[in-house]
Amino acid sequence: MSEWIERESKYLFQNYGRQPIVLERGEGSRVWDSEGNEYLDFVGGLAVTSLGHSHPAVAAAAAAQAERLIHVSNLYYTTPMIELAELLVENSPLDRVFFCNSGAEAIEAAIKIARRYGHDERAGAHGIIAMNDGFHGRSLGALAATGTARYREPFEPMPGGFTHVPWNDLDALRAATDDNTVAVLMEPIQGEGGVNVPAPGYLQGVRDWCDENGLLLILDEIQSGIGRTGTFWAHEQDGIEPDIMCAAKGLAGGLPIGAVLAREELAGHLVPGDHGTTFGANPVATAAGVAVLRHIFENEVLAAARRASDRLVARLRSMEDSLPAVTEVRGRGLLLAVSLSSEAAAGVVTLCRERGLLVNNVRPDRIRLMPALIVEDDEIDRACDILEEAIRLATS
């Protein structure tokens, strides 16, 4: 294992703080490292492996498609992209889909659709209001929208036209809106910003403000979508609909993919020549996406994920009582976090890993849990036993 890590340190950019394990194999909620150690995976590839690792339906669909046809470009039609687009439209309030390869790329396309709409319909209005602590990706446009200054500042100047307002603050949103504003871009529940849930009525308030002022509401469901929060899209729980929506992470069960969905009249603003991407709608990625969505809908995976969430939340809440260092349980569905009273999260991650559990320190004082939607009861129980012990050791 250490030999691989040594070679990595010689040949790859050192821009990630990787955990010191080399993962070679996965099945369901478990992964194994190159020395045969087994881990329960409650990171899930950062909310990507929605059906667990190498789910048989996803692996079979991707393998079969790879043997038939891997890539031809968007100069031609292929069938998996059409099937996946149909599934997404039928299971969302939106009408059309554009496929790309990552979350950041989906955000870039959403920004371009909003600007094209502003150019065509709103006398060139192009301002986009996003949220403090919001996260939208690392490309320059997505980074300009991201609400964490330290991610942006080393790479300035940013593309212009973005402002940020505090989360859960409708008055700040109203005050930041002017004639130049064309859209509001936000996550329905903030993931990377620390698992921040919207206050009751907040998303409805944003929706109403957008309607009153002719603004587009762009929801970034890249992390929260595809069942992650217990419903297929997180916004369903707030009773609102977006005008434009981005998806990515869990959509193809681990293969790289991104998607933008939009209302019919907005999709119509992108005409041939306006936008594109070579790998977008790749047959293998979209075939995997079809397998993921079919499996979710045909096997009542959302209901199972909600039951798993109830069990996990109950155990985490009991830690609030038993461990003084646990101050709060946050999140919805299987996008959850535990807040600690000190900056002990990195230590907890290490102690968990040494005991066979992978979790993520989303902030210095916060542990994030994003298990597969198909996580089993005994896996939840075992993970919580390990997490409880790790928090006790790290904070005593």
Ligand SMILES: *Cc1c(COP(=O)(O)O)cnc(C)c1O
């Ligand atoms: C991960 C994430 C992104 C960026 O996705 P990439 O595939 O890493 O570019 C954008 N928005 C949200 C909410 C995310 O969680």
